[in-house]
Amino acid sequence: MNKQKTNRRSFLYETGKLAGGGWLAINTPILLAAGHAAEEQRKAGGNWVNMTPGEALAFAAVVDQIIPPDDMPGASDAGVVYFIDNVLGGFMAAAGGTLKQGLADLDTAAITAFPGSGGFANLEFDQQTELLQPIDETPFFSTMIYLTHCGMFALPSWGGNKDRAGWTLLGFDNRHAWQPPFGYYDALAGAGKDF
Amino acid sequence: MSQEKKSVAFDTRKEVDFVIIGSGASGGILAKELSTAGFDVVVLEQGPYRTAGDFSHDEMKVNILHEMTNHPGWSDPQTFRHDASEKATVRNSGPPPALYARGVGGSSVHFTANYWRLHPVDFKERSMLGSIKGTGFADWPISYEELEPYYSRVDWEIGVSGAPGPFDPPRSRPYPVPPLPLKSSGALLEKGAKELGLHPQAAPMAILSQPHNNRPSCMHCGFCMGYGCEANAKSSTLATMIPLAEATGRCEIRPLSTVYRIETDDAGRVTEVAYIDAQGAQQAQKAKAVIVAANGGETPRLLLMSDSARFPNGLANHSGLVGKYLMANAHSRTEAVFDQPLNEYKSVQVTRIIHDFYENDPARGFYGGGGIDARPFVQGAPVMFSLNGLPPDAPRWGKAHKDLLRHNYTRRMSVLGSCTSLAQESNNITLDPELKDTAGRPAMRITYSDHADDLAMAGFLQDRAVEILQAAGANTVWREPVTRTDVLAHLLGTCRMGSDPATSVVDPFHRSHDVPNLFICDGSSLVTSGRGQPTMTIQALAFRASEHIAGFARRGEI
Numbered sequence: 174m175n176k177q178k179t180n181r182r183s184f185l186y187e188t189g190k191l192a193g194g195g196w197l198a199i200n201t202p203i204l205l206a207a208g209h210a211a212e213e214q215r216k217a218g219g220n221w222v223n224m225t226p227g228e229a230l231a232f233a234a235v236v237d238q239i240i241p242p243d244d245m246p247g248a249s250d251a252g253v254v255y256f257i258d259n260v261l262g263g264f265m266a267a268a269g270g271t272l273k274q275g276l277a278d279l280d281t282a283a284i285t286a287f288p289g290s291g292g293f294a295n296l297e298f299d300q301q302t303e304l305l306q307p308i309d310e311t312p313f314f315s316t317m318i319y320l321t322h323c324g325m326f327a328l329p330s331w332g333g334n335k336d337r338a339g340w341t342l343l344g345f346d347n348r349h350a351w352q353p354p355f356g357y358y359d360a361l362a363g364a365g366k367d368f
Numbered sequence: 369m370s371q372e373k374k375s376v377a378f379d380t381r382k383e384v385d386f387v388i389i390g391s392g393a394s395g396g397i398l399a400k401e402l403s404t405a406g407f408d409v410v411v412l413e414q415g416p417y418r419t420a421g422d423f424s425h426d427e428m429k430v431n432i433l434h435e436m437t438n439h440p441g442w443s444d445p446q447t448f449r450h451d452a453s454e455k456a457t458v459r460n461s462g463p464p465p466a467l468y469a470r471g472v473g474g475s476s477v478h479f480t481a482n483y484w485r486l487h488p489v490d491f492k493e494r495s496m497l498g499s500i501k502g503t504g505f506a507d508w509p510i511s512y513e514e515l516e517p518y519y520s521r522v523d524w525e526i527g528v529s530g531a532p533g534p535f536d537p538p539r540s541r542p543y544p545v546p547p548l549p550l551k552s553s554g555a556l557l558e559k560g561a562k563e564l565g566l567h568p569q570a571a572p573m574a575i576l577s578q579p580h581n582n583r584p585s586c587m588h589c590g591f592c593m594g595y596g597c598e599a600n601a602k603s604s605t606l607a608t609m610i611p612l613a614e615a616t617g618r619c620e621i622r623p624l625s626t627v628y629r630i631e632t633d634d635a636g637r638v639t640e641v642a643y644i645d646a647q648g649a650q651q652a653q654k655a656k657a658v659i660v661a662a663n664g665g666e667t668p669r670l671l672l673m674s675d676s677a678r679f680p681n682g683l684a685n686h687s688g689l690v691g692k693y694l695m696a697n698a699h700s701r702t703e704a705v706f707d708q709p710l711n712e713y714k715s716v717q718v719t720r721i722i723h724d725f726y727e728n729d730p731a732r733g734f735y736g737g738g739g740i741d742a743r744p745f746v747q748g749a750p751v752m753f754s755l756n757g758l759p760p761d762a763p764r765w766g767k768a769h770k771d772l773l774r775h776n777y778t779r780r781m782s783v784l785g786s787c788t789s790l791a792q793e794s795n796n797i798t799l800d801p802e803l804k805d806t807a808g809r810p811a812m813r814i815t816y817s818d819h820a821d822d823l824a825m826a827g828f829l830q831d832r833a834v835e836i837l838q839a840a841g842a843n844t845v846w847r848e849p850v851t852r853t854d855v856l857a858h859l860l861g862t863c864r865m866g867s868d869p870a871t872s873v874v875d876p877f878h879r880s881h882d883v884p885n886l887f888i889c890d891g892s893s894l895v896t897s898g899r900g901q902p903t904m905t906i907q908a909l910a911f912r913a914s915e916h917i918a919g920f921a922r923r924g925e926i
Contacts, residue, residue, distance in 0.1 A: 238765060238766065239765040239766070239769075240765075240769070240770050240773075241766065241767050241770060243767065243770070245774075264432075264433055302766065305765075309764070309765065318764055318765055319755065321765075322751060322754040322755050323428065323432060323751055323755075325754065326427075326750035326751045326753075326754050327426075327427055327428045327432075327750075327751050328424075328425065328426050328427070328428065330426075331428055339750065339754075340750060342770070342773065342774050343750055343753070343754075343773060343774065343777035343778070344709065344711075344774075344777055344778040345713055345750045345777065345778075347425055348589065349587060349589045349598065350587040350588065350589060351587070351588040351589065351590070351714040351715060352588065353549040353550070353551075353588070353715075355549075355551050355552060355588070355710075355711050355712075355714040355715055356551065356552030356708070356709050356710040356711040356712070356714075356778075357552060357708035357709050357710065358552035358555040358556050358559075358706070358708065358710060359549075359550045359551055359552045359554065359555045361555070362550060362555040362558070362559075363550065368555075368559070368841075
């Protein structure tokens, strides 16, 4: 029998709700329909597929609270919102309602706490932090933490990690071949030096 | 491999010599050995036929979406509970409780490739120490000496890199290739261990440090644990045995073929194996003999599903022990951050191990033995590190969180303790009474609680790990809590080998005590768990079983 490729039929199951830890496990082989399309869309500054422009701004504010910009890019500059837009059309589709309700609740909280602000995305950075602190154990925010890290550090073809910003932050380099020495301590050991 | 694949397609209605269920660590060896011995073999594999070019560094696919471990065609949930008083449930997060890879090559494709032999003591510890109350602690029907030639065959034919260590059992041949190059985690483990008077040694790994058997050496890309090797340097049966089996023209690998029943006739002999093929159609392959090599979880599940009027408790289950005595090896993990970069994301997981605590020691006050290794663990990959690599008291978001991510990633490592699991009847694989998979098969139900001694041993190894890391000069050390496991990456003991049909499922040659043309050879055959790295032993058993099964077939004794 000749080699058979993976069966790429997608089975979409509504398996369970978001766990408190923010992990949504879907025990089915949902493969990203077009991973590279997300990267292309990001490069082109294209339209949002699974969120409104307003939601995209609010997502950007939340992901920047999780991994803020400093001398290195924050999560939104690294394209994490494109990653979220991408996976909301894929394996995280079931989480879309929770996330969008969470954003709406944040807007309500923002307008209540800071009348006239018009919404969460318009607040100052520290004001946003203040509103998130009391809710950072909720399914909404746990899911945001989960997705922000996935988007920041996964292969750029998933839509985030723009220009490998996440990997540069960590000091990771995705090569297919390395040679020893690999790190500081094995280099010293290999040279017969103590450390 | 350079072997040319000779396609062969057997008629399902015509008896082949052997159907092998599962193409993994043991099934791949059985397929190669029996086909090269001249027998016609059909291998039924539920997963897809991926090859090196299909593998990637994609953490989303592998770590988040579990591409390697999902059923490729449908939802196949597992239920889990710690003991029979609980209702087993499906988790909606993380990896499945019985964690194994589906695909040609099975879990040998995604494994970490630690290749420890058992020691002589592992085979006869019950006689040496006496019984342990409430357990099925037993001797093996075979000795280390009897298995040793087959361990050496694994070294050479599968391909193991290593060097002898001070606690190693006797070996008849040297390793075929030297150890893989030292990583910083290994250098630090070695330093800390030596400060404490311990005896660290090079890790035996089924990953090639030099070209061997027409396969290339490791490129140190760093994506081993959970991933398929893109270079064929990891010695999976996909890279080693399957090509040799297919080159015979007598072995047909049928991927995407999920077995749901083994059929028997009125004489109590196996006649055919029923499965769902890649197109979703029901098929049945007739065979003179069947070998179940589906792993210590799926093998008992299938036998229990194959019940009949003649075998009301499941096939080959006269003893009542099919599915029982599940052993997973207990583990502990200790984390450390050092001042300088280790860059653990490069190269293989493990380069140094410690076997000073392999033997049981009554002075500890509990039964057990184990080993220690240094490695990046799954947090070597960026997404997994960012989600689960920081100390428990670290902020989960914000500026301070980002600073820790930036500082720790290249400077961190894990030390793992792996140890014995005692065989307990209450730890087992059964069929879930309610839940079925999409194909209508009863879901696998796992009931498992580590024995108190297993957890004590894992904790003991963690205490040593903390000392070693501190002696190595770690800046920060923290313990991952040692708790009852609910993810079992090793599935052992569920069709145990023995001479007495009342207390074992297969005989010392892996033949079912109850069904003369049914053999079972995989992790389920193990009588004791060893100290934490079972694949080497599963494969030595598979080489040995192949030799005996081929002999039985030639002599008309099946």
